[in-house]
Amino acid sequence: MGVENINRMFQPKSVAVVGASERPGSIGNALMRNLIKSEFSGTVYPVNPNHKTIWKHPAYPSVQDIKASIDLVIISTPIVTAPQIVRCCVDSEAGGVVIISAGGKETGTSGKKIEAAIKKEIKHSGLRVIGPNCLGIVCGKAALNASFASHMPLKGKMAFISQSGAICTSILDLSIKEQFGFSYFISLGSMLDVDFGDMIDYLGGDPEVSSIVMYIEGLNRFRNFMSAARAVSRVKPIVALKSGRTRAGAKAAASHTGSMAGEDTVYDAAFRRAGIVRVKTFEELFDCAELLAKQPRPRGSGLAVITNAGGPGVMAADALADYGIEPAALLPETAIKLEAILPSYWNCGNPIDILGDAAAERYNKVVEICLNAREINGLLIMLSPVAQVDPADIAESIIGLLGGKKIPVITSWIGGSYVEAGRKIFNKAGIPTFDTPERAIRAFMDLDLYAKNIEMLQEIPSKFPKKLEFDRKKAKELVNNKIEAGEFNMTEIDSLSLLEAYGIPVNPAIKALSAKEAGDKAEATGFPVVIKINSKDISHKTDAGGIALNIKNKAEAIDSFANIMRNAKEYNPEAVIEGVTIQPMVNDVDYELILGAKKDHDFGPVILFGMGGTLTEVIKDMAIALPPINRLLARRLMEQTKVYSILQGFRSRPPADLVFIEEILIRLSQMVTDIAEIEELDINPLVIKQGKICAVDARVILKPADIPAPFHLVISPYPNQHEEIITHPKLGELLIRPIRPDDATLLENLFNTLSPQSVYHRFFGYLKRLPHSMLARFTQIDYDREIAFVALSNTKDGEIMLGAARVITQINRKHAEFAVLVGDPWQGKGIGAELLKRCLAIAREHGIEKVWGMVLYENTQMLSLSKKIGFTIKKNPGAGVYELNLELGKAKL
Structure with a gap:
């Protein structure tokens, strides 16, 4: 749906009020009074079949009787009338509707049916809907008070968005007392259509907005919300009060990770990743809002x-x-x-x-x-x-x-x-x-x-010294076989095999089905060993008496098998038990960690890191993050825990290999990125002994995925599928791939190959170097919003970047801007064309319809490339540039 129609709602030239009234105390009366008293310069059309005039304005029986263009329609009549009125708004090609009326999904089944009917009416139109059950909207720039609030806010540059009308009126009242103002005041209500992500996108592009403050009861379209917030928070502060902090998770989880990564903890991690400042109380929200405003x-x-x-x-x-x-x-x-x-x-x-x-x-x-x-x-x-x-x-x-x-x-x-x-x-x-x-x-x-x-x-992550490899085929086969067999709780051996496929080191385990076999295999493994119950139905082996440690001989192994089997049967008589597992015993470890993953109902997979061992859930020293993660994010995740300071060396214990732990976290992140069926995963403990790291125990719970990978993530991951090696006739093998956050140094080196003239052509000005903020902006992209490809070559001095091209979507997501940069030594060799064509092909797949750009008169190489692809070229003498436009459906790719 179009953001341009959201603009028509907040900057309207005409407003229709359905349910307009002069009756004191009615919402229709308050809406008309506020529109008129706010000195709105557009036309106001009261809609009420029982009156000829309302507030000295001619009244109309219905929206379709207004024979003029309508930008905004406000509905204050009973909600049962809303679907029909919305249909009329679609037919009249109105920009948007604000439904003040209550009685939607918050009332139960009947209200949900009404909201479903409204959604059906707008499905194939550009009409946007705010509400229902909302206070309305206010825009200071347009002198628009399309709400039934008691006051017009003071003028300011802060935008306030709330689901709760009561919170809106309270903030408004306090703001007048404390003398700070707003550019926008928005009550979203039930968010049938327009939601927080839409509003962040819209407000992020308005220069009249310096900061965004939100009161959130719940979110929807989580990936869109995260994408919008991550983009806007880099340039404008976003502050949020999320209510319901103490609510328990949806259900008790079977794993340590599931029980520790509760709903509110996930919101903390999501807001932190999006750059949002989260406050805990209404008082703090107000205080922070005041400070941001002033x-x-x-x-x-x-x-x-x-x-x-x-x-x-x-x-x-x-x-x-x-x-x-x-x-x-x-x-x-x-x-x-x-x-x-x-x-x-x-x-x-x-x-x-x-x-x-x-x-x-x-x-x-x-x-x-x-x-x-x-x-x-x-x-x-x-x-x-x-x-x-x-x-x-x-x-x-x-x-x-x-x-x-x-x-x-x-x-x-x-x-x-x-x-x-x-x-x-x-x-x-x-x-x-x-x-x-x-x-x-x-x-x-x-x-x-x-x-x-x-x-x-804006921090730039460093590269790993080696490329990380994964056996995705083996992992997918293992998971798919389990799903097809209806085995959703993976055994320890299968769980360890899955970790091995992603390069996570494990303590090898073998299975024994009888006491004799346990004794023989323990002896073959080499004492001491640890013996554990092997059952997909017993999550916490220690609670079930299902672990025997430090077994030193064959007789002990045979006795331990019998004890473990007896304990497990007493703990859970219904459990399916497949004997035991036998592993080498790892004694005198330096550190025990827990790594895990959980699929959150709202935000998809989350990664957990913390202090491991049997007291994990008691100590609760842990932190969580949303995948995908890189080296920098892995280190930030570790730094949030107390165990991180211990890992740097504690008393007689040597420091742990923190870079290797970063690598393991990234491997875990890639696993849950690739495999949407992972519901919960525990590695507890991940032990560190004399510098060596391995997973001693693991548990994976699977569930058929409603959304395939990688769309189950709320943050778009790096698109590995677009990597390709090509053979260039003059330059040999080149790697063409999407840009990555750790490419900043390569991009900086590419910039250094440019002549002053090339810099001027690309940046429309002279730069001596790329500032840090620009490097971060160009390399840390949202793959849902931008497409950026680079060409890389391996030389005797290491990897070098020859060129880059990008397509950046505009606020309406249907139009985009392109840019191409090729180093001076490689210009005129077709690299820019290769990169741009790939960007445009993917842009077309993403539903982008038009791409545009500006090129200086003297940039003949870019003009030549644009003609070959099919851009229309129009001279703009006033700006000294050519304007280039391309309808992607007609592009020669």
Whole structure:
């Protein structure tokens, strides 16, 4: 469906109100009042068959009676009328509909049927629907208040999106009190059609929006949501309050991973991967929203705290410590400046206690010093009421120093009515103010978290020293055979075989069906051994008494077989038992880890890493991430756990091979990317002994997949299928493949081969180097939104990149822009044509209809290439460029 019609909804030239009324207290009356009082410049059409005029506007019996183009239709009549009205809107070629009416799926079966009928009406049209059961929408730029809210928001550059109308009205009321505004105010309601992903996409492209704040009860179209958020969060902060944090998962899981990676933990991981700052409470959402609306982003976590009392300063420092942060260490130059203006008995540190008798002059001097101190990235100014000074006077005097500040400044005037006038002064001046130090610190740390998210999103992963190989055929055959046989709980031996197919080292296991066979095979393996129950119906072997450790001879092995079989039968009489497994005993290990995977109902597969062993679920030292992952993401996953610091070496234990653990995590990620049927997977423990790593125990649970790989992931994985080796007549073998995040260095080297003229042709300006942010932008792409191919050659000096081409989809997903870059030594050899044709072919497969680009007059090589492919070329004298357009259906590929 078209995002262009979403634009018609928020920037309408005409609005029809179905159910318009003059009856006081009615929603139809509130909608008309808000549209008219908001000074909306477009045409308003009341629709009500019982009236000739409403609010001095001619009324119409129905939408189809309006003989004019309608951009937006608002429906406030009972929801049973909505399907018919929506049909009329489709016939009238309206842009979109906002259904205020309640009574949809939230009411049960009857409501679901009504929503299904509405979906049926819009299925093959471009009409977009917001709602039902929503407050409406507000757009400041269009002076549009198409809601029944009590007020028009103040003007600002922050967009607010909520499923809850009550949360909308509460935020609106508080925003007016705190004096910050919005560019958009959107109530999505039941999200029958337009959802959070759509709105993030739309708002991300609007220069009037500087940040996006969301209240989320639930999501749909999760892959679209993640794709939109990952794209937009790089340029605009996104803050979310997701309600229902304490809800249990859908059902108890059979594996350690399933029980530990609960629903809310997965949302945390998803938001972190998308660059979204997640807040936990309504108060924190409001505080963070205020700070985003009023303050610049911090350059780092270095916060200075100015206070006129020691106690609040300590409270602020303690609040920072809860985030693992210390107040900024003052440089000697800053301390000397402060010492010159503060009493000799000041504390000489941060928090900066300027003492209880500090009046406006002292506050001003200290604030000015801190604003100019290079070690300070943020400033918290606090005041506790004392009889000697007027809180309002101090607030008024500080305001003058804060114009054009480059760091975020927040205030905390602590107290009640005595300091309220000071708070009002700050609010009016656009300076965030909080009633406690803890709230102020929390808001600053949310802002700092966003800055760190962006930094993490733009980090460039390093390459592995070797190419990772996988036996996908063997793994798929193993899984498919089990699914076809109806065996969804894989035995330990089969689970270990699956891991081996993906290159994960395992402790080999063999099966024994009798006591004698157990004794013989244990002896052949070599003592000591471990013997374990072999049953797909017993998940946790230790709980069932199904493990015998450190078996030292044949007699012990025979006895252990009997004990294990007896214990297992008592634990689960219905279990199907296939004897035991025998493995070499790994004693005196240095570390035990758990690695796992679980298919979340909403976000698809997630990867788990943490401290392993029998106490895994008690200690719960673990972190999760969404696949696919690279080296950087694997390391970030490890760093979130406490065991990570131990793995770097602890007392007499040697450091673990962290690079190899990264590799194993990536192999696990690739496995769940390739095999959609993996429901749950445990490797517990993954042991490390004297530098060697292996999976000692494993458990895999399968389930037929509703969605095939790789579409079961919410993040599009690297498309391996598009890799191809070609033979170039002059350059020999070239690898043509999609670009990867770890190609940044190769791309940088390619740029360095360009002459100033080539740089100018490609970038329409002169660049001496590719900035880090641009390298990240070009290599860390969303394969759902962009297509980018590179040509690589292996030389005696290593791999080099000869050229790159990309097609970038526009906001409506039907149109895209192309770009080609070939190094000077390889220009004119057909590399650009080869890469661009592949990009265009895949773009056509993705449903892209038109591709465009701009080429400078003097870029004759690009013009020649474009003509061969079939682009139409139009001269734009005003811009000094040719505009190139291609209908992909007519392309010569």
